[in-house]
Amino acid sequence: MPDGGRLGFGAPRRAVSPYAERADPIDNAVDRIAERWLGWAEARWPLHRRRLARRAARIAALEPRYAALRSHQLVALAHTLARQTLRHTPGRDPLAHLLAVLAELLFRTLGKRPYPVQLMGAMALLEGRLVEMATGEGKTITGMPAALAAALRGEPVHVVTVNDYLAGRDGAEIAPLAERLGLSVGIVETEMDPAARAAAYACDLTYVSNANVTFDYLRDRVALGQARGPARARLASLIGGRAGAGLTLRGLGFAIVDEADSVFIDEARTPLILSSSGDEADAARLYNTGLRLARALRAGADFELDEMRRSVTLTEAGKERLAAEAAGLDGQWRVRLAREELVVQALSALHLFELGRDYIVDDGGVQIVDEYSGRVMPDRTWQGGLHQMIEAKEGVEVTGRKVTLASITYQRFFRRYVRLAGMTGTGMELAGEFRETYGLVTVRIPRHRPLRRRHVGSRFFQTAAGRWRAVAARVGQLAAQGRPVLIGTRSVEASEHLSRVLDEAGLAHRVLNARSDEAEADIVAAAGQRGAVTVATNVAGRGTDIALGEGVRELGGLHVILTEYHESSRIDRQLYGRAGRQGDPGTTEAIVSREDELFTRYTPRLLRLARAARMPLLDTLMRRTAQSRAEREHAITRREQVRLDKQLESSMAFAGQRE
Numbered sequence: 001m002p003d004g005g006r007l008g009f010g011a012p013r014r015a016v017s018p019y020a021e022r023a024d025p026i027d028n029a030v031d032r033i034a035e036r037w038l039g040w041a042e043a044r045w046p047l048h049r050r051r052l053a054r055r056a057a058r059i060a061a062l063e064p065r066y067a068a069l070r071s072h073q074l075v076a077l078a079h080t081l082a083r084q085t086l087r088h089t090p091g092r093d094p095l096a097h098l099l100a101v102l103a104e105l106l107f108r109t110l111g112k113r114p115y116p117v118q119l120m121g122a123m124a125l126l127e128g129r130l131v132e133m134a135t136g137e138g139k140t141i142t143g144m145p146a147a148l149a150a151a152l153r154g155e156p157v158h159v160v161t162v163n164d165y166l167a168g169r170d171g172a173e174i175a176p177l178a179e180r181l182g183l184s185v186g187i188v189e190t191e192m193d194p195a196a197r198a199a200a201y202a203c204d205l206t207y208v209s210n211a212n213v214t215f216d217y218l219r220d221r222v223a224l225g226q227a228r229g230p231a232r233a234r235l236a237s238l239i240g241g242r243a244g245a246g247l248t249l250r251g252l253g254f255a256i257v258d259e260a261d262s263v264f265i266d267e268a269r270t271p272l273i274l275s276s277s278g279d280e281a282d283a284a285r286l287y288n289t290g291l292r293l294a295r296a297l298r299a300g301a302d303f304e305l306d307e308m309r310r311s312v313t314l315t316e317a318g319k320e321r322l323a324a325e326a327a328g329l330d331g332q333w334r335v336r337l338a339r340e341e342l343v344v345q346a347l348s349a350l351h352l353f354e355l356g357r358d359y360i361v362d363d364g365g366v367q368i369v370d371e372y373s374g375r376v377m378p379d380r381t382w383q384g385g386l387h388q389m390i391e392a393k394e395g396v397e398v399t400g401r402k403v404t405l406a407s408i409t410y411q412r413f414f415r416r417y418v419r420l421a422g423m424t425g426t427g428m429e430l431a432g433e434f435r436e437t438y439g440l441v442t443v444r445i446p447r448h449r450p451l452r453r454r455h456v457g458s459r460f461f462q463t464a465a466g467r468w469r470a471v472a473a474r475v476g477q478l479a480a481q482g483r484p485v486l487i488g489t490r491s492v493e494a495s496e497h498l499s500r501v502l503d504e505a506g507l508a509h510r511v512l513n514a515r516s517d518e519a520e521a522d523i524v525a526a527a528g529q530r531g532a533v534t535v536a537t538n539v540a541g542r543g544t545d546i547a548l549g550e551g552v553r554e555l556g557g558l559h560v561i562l563t564e565y566h567e568s569s570r571i572d573r574q575l576y577g578r579a580g581r582q583g584d585p586g587t588t589e590a591i592v593s594r595e596d597e598l599f600t601r602y603t604p605r606l607l608r609l610a611r612a613a614r615m616p617l618l619d620t621l622m623r624r625t626a627q628s629r630a631e632r633e634h635a636i637t638r639r640e641q642v643r644l645d646k647q648l649e650s651s652m653a654f655a656g657q658r659e
């Protein structure tokens with residue numbers, strides 16, 4: 001990115017107040033239940049929707065008036081109207097006029113005119129709500145007028161997406177329009193240095209991934225050191241003191257979070273930890289010994305595995321055996337608690353975390369693959385020595401235990417924005433949690449065009465091998481018709497396995513996963529062309545917009561094959577949502593195996609027995625039960641996370657160590 005990640009011209013606007021952010025809310029159990037219930041009920045009230053629809057119709061009616069004006073007049077008007085929105089003038093609706101002007105400019109610059117439903121979404125975002133819009137309905141265009149209107153009013157705007165690719169794509173798309181309005185656009189990329197990051201945040205609009213913005217915030221908090229209270233931070237940056245000087249962000253003004261269910265819910269189970277490397281000297285020896293001891297223990301007798309909770313417990317017999325095995329060792333091995341903790345980590349590394357599914361080995365290191373996004377998370381490490389244990393298991397250099405500098409959960413981070421809004425294609429069922437945890441009311445926006453996507457069936461195979469054969473046969477059939485096919489896999493390993501099966505069947509295809517060398521944008525651009533076969537992990541599960549090539553609509557559009565159900569049906573729906581966008585035709589299909597991890601891990605015993613029965617109804621029941629069990633488990637983990645967060649907060653309030 002040239003010019004330190006900045007796109008567009010115009011000097012960055014000054015923040016409304018230096019390093020603005022919101023204090024954590026005070027709540028209690030009764031409030032929480034009430035919020036949850038309200039969230040659920042409000043999302044189903046049609047009132048907001050009707051009001052927004054009326055206002056969107058008014059805006060659409062205003063558009064012809066502005067279509068007659070010259071572009072420079074529209075730009076000047078946009079600035080004037082934005083200022084007027086800050087004052088309340090009875091009988092006038094400057095925001096409606098502003099959105100009409102922005103819609104006209106959007107059309108002139110990008111050739112796309114926001115549909116009335118997108119204007120409804122934009123207004124809801126500006127009101128600080130969570131907007132649910134079906135996949136492919138155009139959330140990117142919906143977010144634009146909202147982000148621009150807020151930036152014109154002087155709010156520092158962060159448009160938060162789930163990965164660098166989407167941040168870059170959306171930032172580049174809005175840049176010409178923002179430029180016309182005299183607003184600057186910054187894009188933050190994971191690899192950027194601190195100066196380039198600060199330059200991107202200094203812009204009026206910043207496009208950034210959720211992980212990047214959270215880590216940058218944590219770095220700022222660490223840099224603030226002693227002056228960590230919000231009031232002191234603000235004071236420090238006001239007087240331009242040392243603490244204010246080295247900061248990356250301008251504070252937390254207004255955030256529009258895309259794919260909000262992924263960020264707010266799925267990723268909220270793991271806190272983000274900013275760490276520095278500790279002493280690396282004896283690390284390798286320590287962890288290798290841990291692995292050796294763990295390998296001597298027997299499953300069932302010495303330890304028990306709980307795949308569902310991802311936990312390992314040592315039995316009494318196991319503890320005794322371990323003590324005997326470790327008898328001649330020194331240091332930590334002589335301390336019972338330390339010894340057992342290390343061996344539990346070693347057992348987890350050996351039995352619960354798999355290469356190709358949970359992590360990959362790249363650049364000589366272990367890199368976590370996020371289950372939901374399918375992407376490598378370069379800044380993340382597992383805690384408590386687990387990461388090092390996995391490094392030792394894979395025979396790569398052991399990095400030494402990290403020292404935690406600061407940590408925060410997404411729950412706490414996003415609540416700190418002065419104003420928060422979100423967008424998602426799949427969020428209705430989470431309305432209660434959005435309201436309880438983030439204070440966000442969900443509004444469902446209707447479709448612009450009716451859905452023409454069809455689900456052509458779900459097939460369950462007894463074995464994984466059977467499934468892959470069926471997938472290859474299906475791909476062969478569709479490719480012969482010239483229809484593009486997208487095949488979603490749950491792990492890097494599965495995508496590579498399928499790639500080999502397709503190679504053997506002589507079917508040309510491209511692979512998009514955390515390890516792909518080809519540029520993501522190129523693969524995505526080709527995926528909707530006649531006869532294209534694309535195998536992708538969740539990397540392409542969200543936000544990816546696959547444009548259909550010439551003649552593909554007539555053939556029936558894109559066909560999506562799901563090869564393994566996810567722990568949440570929302571993620572399945574996101575994958576299906578790659579087809580049938582904007583009223584296009586498209587079909588979806590599931591070809592799965594009863595051996596898949598979702599079933600082995602989450603199916604109740606009784607239903608598991610029924611696996612052999614091969615009855616479609618039982619299969620559907622098995623999927624539903626397994627997914628709702630998994631979701632319940634995850635909800636418990638998230639609640640636990642919030643509770644832990646609060647506990648730590650109160651216990652460390654005086655230590656000033658934690659974020």
Ligand SMILES: Nc1ncnc2c1ncn2[C@@H]1O[C@H](COP(=O)(O)OP(=O)(O)OP(=O)(O)O)[C@@H](O)[C@H]1O
Pocket residue numbers: 112113114115118133134135136137138139140141424425542543544545547577578581582
């Ligand atoms: N008003 C519009 N006029 C013309 N094209 C539009 C309009 N709105 C959206 N589109 C097009 O529709 C496609 C889908 O948009 P987009 O990718 O933003 O959808 P989405 O809602 O974000 O989907 P997902 O939920 O999968 O992320 C894009 O190609 C976009 O250019």
